[in-house]
Amino acid sequence: MEVDPDAKLDEELIVRPTSETIIWHTYKNWIQSYRDLPLLINQWANVVRWEMRTRLFLRTAEFLWQEGHTAHATEAEAEEETHKMLEVYRKFAEEWMAMPVLTGAKSEGQKFPGAVYTLCIEAMMQDRKALQAGTSHFLGQNFAKAFNVQFQSKEGKLEYAWATSWGVSTRLIGGLIMTHSDDQGLVVPPRLAPIHVVICPIGKNPEEQKATAEVADKLAADLVALPRDEFYGYDTMTVKVDRDFEKSPGFRFNEWELKGVPVRVEIGPKDLASNACVLARRDQPGKEGKLMGVPLAEAATRIDALLREIQNKLFEKAKAFRDANMHQIDSYEEFKKKIEAPGGFFLAHWDGTKETEDKIAEETKATIRCIPFNLGKEEGKCMVTGNPSKQRVVFAKSY
C-alpha cells in the first residue's frame, strides 16, 4: 500500500475493516494441523470509528479496547471458549468493578454480523438505561470459510477451524462512573482504586501539623505492610498522606471525595490526645459515613476490613437498584408508558421475529438488550403480537 505524499499524516493512521479479517488472513498461514489448535491471540487496539455524536467514555471517536481471537478444532470447544470469556468479563465487572451485569445472548438483529451468536453482559446505569459492557462471539466456521483456513485432523481429513472473538473497551470506565458515582463526585470501588486510602493530618499550627503528620506516616506504613492477597490483586495497598495544610480540612475532605478515594482517615489534635483517628467511607459521603474514635492501634486492620466491606456494599447497592428497576411486563400498552417513566429493564415475552423487535424499537426507542440465561424461562405470548414465546427477554433503552 502506498501513501499519497500530499495526504500523509504526521502520525500515520491505518483504518481497517473488522479485526477478524486481518486476524484470519494471518491465521491462514499459521494453521495447518490440529496440533496448531487451539490458537489464541489477544491484542489491545486503538479503535477509530466514525460517530455522528460522541459521548464521553461511552461513544468516543477513538477508544482503546482489548480483543481476543481464537481458533479451535471443534465446535464444542469454540462454544466453550465463547462462554468462558463471557464469564471472565462477568467476573471482572461484578467482582472488580462492583457493577452487576445480566448475562445472555443478543437477538439476531443485535448480534455481531459475522457471528453465529453473540453473548453479552449488560449493566444498568443510575438513570436506568442499559449499557452493553462486553461481548463474546461464537463465529462458527464463517471466517475460516471466508479466509479458507483449514487444518488436517487426527483422522487426516481437512476441516475448517471454529472461531470465537470477544472484547471489552474503555467504555467500561464510563460504566464504572455511571454505576457508582454520586453528587459528591467519583466513587471508585476499592479493588480498582488507584489510591485506596488518603490520610489527612489536621493541625492549626506547625507543632500540631508535625505531630499529626508523623502519626499519619506511621499509619500509612502500617497499611502498606499489610499482607498482600487476592483482594488487592496481590499488590500492596496504595496510601496517600495529604499534607496540604494551606487548605482548610473541609476543603481537603471534599476534594478527596470528589476524586472517589474509598477511605479517608482524619487525624487531628483531638484524636492524637486519645490515640485514635476518624475513618470516613466514600460510599457514605459526608459526616454520616464517619467512624469516630477508631484506636490507632487497630486502624490498619479496620481500614483493610472497611475496604472489603465497601467493595461488597457498592455491588449490593448497584444490584439492589438494578433489581428494583427490573420488571416483568405483559401488556405492550403498559410497557410503552413505563419505558418512558420510570424506565428500567423490562422482562417481556417476544415472538422472536425481527419485525416485532423493529416495531418496538421504532415505537419506544427500546431495544432487546439480551435474551437472558437465568431469567424468565417460561413460555408465554408475545406482548405485541400474541404469538408464542419460549422465554422472556430484556428490553431497555440503552447507550
Next chain:
RNA sequence: CGGGGUGUAGCUCAGCUUGGCUAGAGCGCUUGGUUUGGGACCAAGAAGUCGCAGGUUCGAAUCCUGUCUCCCCGACCA
C-alpha cells in the same frame, strides 16, 4: 447536511423582550488582617475589543443583515 440553542471578566452566568448614566453578580485571583475537625470570614483591589464584520440611530451588549464558534436533536451503530 437539516432543526433548535449559544457566544458578555480566568470560570459559570444575569442584562437583550421594551436601545439611554461609568456593563453587573457568584466563584476564582491579588493585598492586608482574623482563621483552620466539612469546600473559612472581613476589608480593599486587579480584571471585559459584550464572537467577528457591516448597518439603523443623537446613542447599540440590546434592533437589522451577513459571517464564524461551540452545544443539543436528527442518519439504525451502540
